[in-house]
Amino acid sequence: MRAVVVGGGLGGIAAALRLSGQGYAVTLCERGPRLGGKMNQWRTDGYVFDTGPSLITMPHVFRELFAAAGAQLDDHIELMRVEPFADYVFPDGKRFAYGPSLPGWIRTLERLESGGAEGFFRFMALGARLFHLSSATFLRRPMNAPPDGAVLRAMRHMPLRRAWGNYHRAVSAHFSSPYLVQLFDRFPTYVGSSPYACPATLSVIPYLEYAFGGWHIRGGLYRLIEALTTLGAERGVEFRCNTPVARIERQGGRVRAVTLENGETLPAEVVVVNADASWRNALLGKANAPKLREQDRSLSGAVILLALNRKLPELGHHTVYFSSDYPKEFGELFDARRFPEDPTVYVNKPTHSDLSMAPDGGECLFIMANAPAVGAAGWDDAATSAARTRMMARLRASGFPDITDAIAAERMITPADLERDYAMPGGVIYGTHSHGWRRAFLRPPNKDRRVRGLYFVGGSSHPGGGTPTVLLSAKITSELVRQYE
Ligand SMILES: Cc1cc2nc3c(=O)[nH]c(=O)nc-3n(C[C@H](O)[C@H](O)[C@H](O)COP(=O)(O)OP(=O)(O)OC[C@H]3O[C@@H](n4cnc5c(N)ncnc54)[C@H](O)[C@@H]3O)c2cc1C
Numbered sequence: 071m072r073a074v075v076v077g078g079g080l081g082g083i084a085a086a087l088r089l090s091g092q093g094y095a096v097t098l099c100e101r102g103p104r105l106g107g108k109m110n111q112w113r114t115d116g117y118v119f120d121t122g123p124s125l126i127t128m129p130h131v132f133r134e135l136f137a138a139a140g141a142q143l144d145d146h147i148e149l150m151r152v153e154p155f156a157d158y159v160f161p162d163g164k165r166f167a168y169g170p171s172l173p174g175w176i177r178t179l180e181r182l183e184s185g186g187a188e189g190f191f192r193f194m195a196l197g198a199r200l201f202h203l204s205s206a207t208f209l210r211r212p213m214n215a216p217p218d219g220a221v222l223r224a225m226r227h228m229p230l231r232r233a234w235g236n237y238h239r240a241v242s243a244h245f246s247s248p249y250l251v252q253l254f255d256r257f258p259t260y261v262g263s264s265p266y267a268c269p270a271t272l273s274v275i276p277y278l279e280y281a282f283g284g285w286h287i288r289g290g291l292y293r294l295i296e297a298l299t300t301l302g303a304e305r306g307v308e309f310r311c312n313t314p315v316a317r318i319e320r321q322g323g324r325v326r327a328v329t330l331e332n333g334e335t336l337p338a339e340v341v342v343v344n345a346d347a348s349w350r351n352a353l354l355g356k357a358n359a360p361k362l363r364e365q366d367r368s369l370s371g372a373v374i375l376l377a378l379n380r381k382l383p384e385l386g387h388h389t390v391y392f393s394s395d396y397p398k399e400f401g402e403l404f405d406a407r408r409f410p411e412d413p414t415v416y417v418n419k420p421t422h423s424d425l426s427m428a429p430d431g432g433e434c435l436f437i438m439a440n441a442p443a444v445g446a447a448g449w450d451d452a453a454t455s456a457a458r459t460r461m462m463a464r465l466r467a468s469g470f471p472d473i474t475d476a477i478a479a480e481r482m483i484t485p486a487d488l489e490r491d492y493a494m495p496g497g498v499i500y501g502t503h504s505h506g507w508r509r510a511f512l513r514p515p516n517k518d519r520r521v522r523g524l525y526f527v528g529g530s531s532h533p534g535g536g537t538p539t540v541l542l543s544a545k546i547t548s549e550l551v552r553q554y555e
Pocket residue numbers: 076077078079080081082099100101102106107108109121122123124125126127313314315316344345346371373438488491492493499500527528529530535536537538540
């Protein structure tokens with residue numbers, strides 16, 4: 071049996087590895103010059119930058135994938151636990167470290183609000199119950215049947231106060247300190263969504279980080295892509311870069327081949343699409359372009375990569391500089407669909423924990439702000455330069471050290487780049503946003519409802535975006551292939 075995987079992002083690579091373990095002859099076609107998709111890398115003069123993810127959680131899910139390929143994660147990559155999870159800096163100058171196993175964390179909570187510790191543990195308990203519920207019903211279960219009424223009914227009748235309400239309201243019900251509300255309101259952005267519009271069920275995200283930790287990979291997160299592709303090649307997966315797939319061919323209601331843009335045909339009994347799921351109809355020859363309405367898109371991002379020729383000892387591994395008006399920022403991102411005037415800025419300095427990523431005496435900075443997924447249309451040179459100015463202005467206003475003279479190299483990545491480089495409509499990072507529980511839980515299924523042999527994997531399909539979820543998606547997809555083919 072032959073399988074073709076369309077796209078070499080994390081989900082595509084994981085699916086290829088799993089299918090080869092199931093006996094398939096697998097060819098993975100990536101349209102770009104490098105594997106990894108949004109989980110990618112930029113190197114310059116001895117500086118190593120991850121251009122996508124800077125933090126992973128649920129390390130057991132990564133271990134499961136290596137085990138499925140008959141390998142051990144620790145023989146291939148080194149996971150490094152990072153704590154505090156982040157330093158949070160607020161516009162009025164308040165700052166504190168967030169790390170639930172830090173000795174001072176309970177004192178910090180109580181200083182921020184009396185009863186803050188109780189609110190924190192109640193909020194984590196809500197996330198824990200939702201996590202255990204969603205593991206069985208959602209995260210590790212295919213959505214291959216049309217909306218599974220039994221599961222949804224079961225979830226709706228779970229005795230979980232607040233789980234079905236609005237996320238921000240649930241946060242506000244557990245905390246009164248504006249600092250803690252803003253801190254916990256940030257978590258839905260991990261899946262490209264607004265805390266003011268998504269369901270409280272997303273409180274599972276802060277719980278996951280609390281329970282399973284935040285992790286770095288020595289040498290950069292891209293080491294994961296390198297390790298998985300080495301393993302895949304050893305197990306017979308054929309990886310082909312610069313190989314865009316133009317069409318998926320069908321016969322009698324099932325897939326029979328893919329046709330590449332260069333006209334070559336690759337016969338296949340199974341086709342797994344790792345490209346954004348909105349490409350389905352275009353790949354089947356039923357439309358000219360991917361279909362993902364602007365109002366349904368999750369967030370994109372604007373990223374500045376800075377190679378510094380001096381150390382910044384005062385800066386930790388992860389630091390978040392909050393904007394002064396969080397509701398306004400999300401209104402700009404989702405309603406006006408424009409880059410915020412005063413964006414919240416996240417700064418990742420992996421060289422805090424991992425000196426292998428920069429030359430001696432240097433630092434790597436990954437600086438990111440959420441941005442609307444409006445692609446090249448909204449991201450010309452003027453817009454890119456304005457976004458950079460606003461991000462740096464937020465950092466300066468929050469007391470970030472002056473680094474102007476220390477910049478040895480710089481690169482900026484915008485939604486237009488994500489759109490062009492990875493064929494993501496508008497540069498969207500997580501497919502559709504999770505506003506409203508239907509969108510949050512009824513994403514495109516991993517097995518096509520109409521075309522036999524056609525499957526989907528990755529952040530735009532079930533169960534959703536973010537690296538661990540994408541790996542769960544690959545597991546579900548490969549199990550469906552085993553079940554149906
Ligand atoms: C700036 C940024 C920061 C992030 N931070 C984090 C983080 O801290 N933690 C975290 O867990 N996640 C993070 N993410 C999200 C994470 O990177 C993604 O969820 C994950 O990598 C997506 O993997 P995927 O399998 O969906 O594939 P993608 O990375 O979307 O790859 C799909 C691939 O398909 C290819 N393709 C498309 N069409 C075709 C075609 N016709 N033929 C051949 N190939 C095609 C594309 O070129 C692309 O390489 C971040 C992402 C970005 C961009």
